[in-house]
Amino acid sequence: AQSVTQLDSQVPVFEEAPVELRCNYSSSVSVYLFWYVQYPNQGLQLLLKYLSGSTLVESINGFEAEFNKSQTSFHLRKPSVHISDTAEYFCAVRGTGRRALTFGSGTRLQVQP
Amino acid sequence: NAGVTQTPKFQVLKTGQSMTLQCAQDMNHNSMYWYRQDPGMGLRLIYYSASEGTTDKGEVPNGYNVSRLNKREFSLRLESAAPSQTSVYFCASSEMGQGTTDTQYFGPGTRLTVL
Numbered sequence: 164a165q166s167v168t169q170l171d172s173q174v175p176v177f178e179e180a181p182v183e184l185r186c187n188y189s190s191s192v193s194v195y196l197f198w199y200v201q202y203p204n205q206g207l208q209l210l211l212k213y214l215s216g217s218t219l220v221e222s223i224n225g226f227e228a229e230f231n232k233s234q235t236s237f238h239l240r241k242p243s244v245h246i247s248d249t250a251e252y253f254c255a256v257r258g259t260g261r262r263a264l265t266f267g268s269g270t271r272l273q274v275q276p
Numbered sequence: 277n278a279g280v281t282q283t284p285k286f287q288v289l290k291t292g293q294s295m296t297l298q299c300a301q302d303m304n305h306n307s308m309y310w311y312r313q314d315p316g317m318g319l320r321l322i323y324y325s326a327s328e329g330t331t332d333k334g335e336v337p338n339g340y341n342v343s344r345l346n347k348r349e350f351s352l353r354l355e356s357a358a359p360s361q362t363s364v365y366f367c368a369s370s371e372m373g374q375g376t377t378d379t380q381y382f383g384p385g386t387r388l389t390v391l
Contacts, residue, residue: 167318169318172316195378197379199382205384205385206280206366206382206383206384206385207319207366207368207382208382209379209380209381212379253318253319257378262307262324262326262332263309263321263324263334264319264321264380265321266311266318266319266320267318268316268317268318269316269318
């Protein structure tokens with residue numbers, strides 16, 4: 164079995180401030196890790212993913228996440244957020260050899276001017 | 277290339293009514309999925325289809341049936357809707373198979389209200 168915990172349901176932050184959205188997982192097998200973003204009234208879009216190799220992965224819009232196997236974490240960070248980053252962010256895990264994703268409960272990022 | 281499309285976008289049902297949510301993908305993906313999204317609970321898998329002709333239960337299959345009509349289409353049916361099925365439903369697809377990254381791509385969702 165696998166599970167994902169996103170401890171923060173909401174994260175308010177001022178524009179241009181740094182942000183970290185936390186994600187911890189548990190799994191009995193090796194995992195692939197994902198961050199998805201959902202803008203208001205839209206579907207989910209893949210933000211970034213860790214499959215293998217370098218533990219630091221980056222997205223095209225300045226987000227990055229680091230896979231930490233010993234702490235079973237995959238926290239998402241951005242050094243300077245914009246108003247347009249306001250959205251809900253979901254961490255997800257898929258065990259190798261498994262077919263479906265398991266999602267966390269989501270973190271709503273609210274960027275204030 | 278439209279990606280994953282879902283119809284309808286919105287639907288209101290009365291308790292006991294039935295309906296089918298439609299999903300289609302044009303990415304030639306093997307696997308398709310149905311999720312429901314409820315506040316504070318993230319997305320939960322209802323059913324998935326690893327390939328044409330196969331379907332499997334996910335985490336919350338009760339009250340739902342699915343049909344993998346062909347490689348492109350995967351429908352979700354509510355035979356007798358209940359208020360507990362009020363939710364936003366997302367369809368997704370992925371390439372799935374040896375050598376693929378199996379990234380899932382999501383449709384825009386169907387917002388269903390059962391009165």
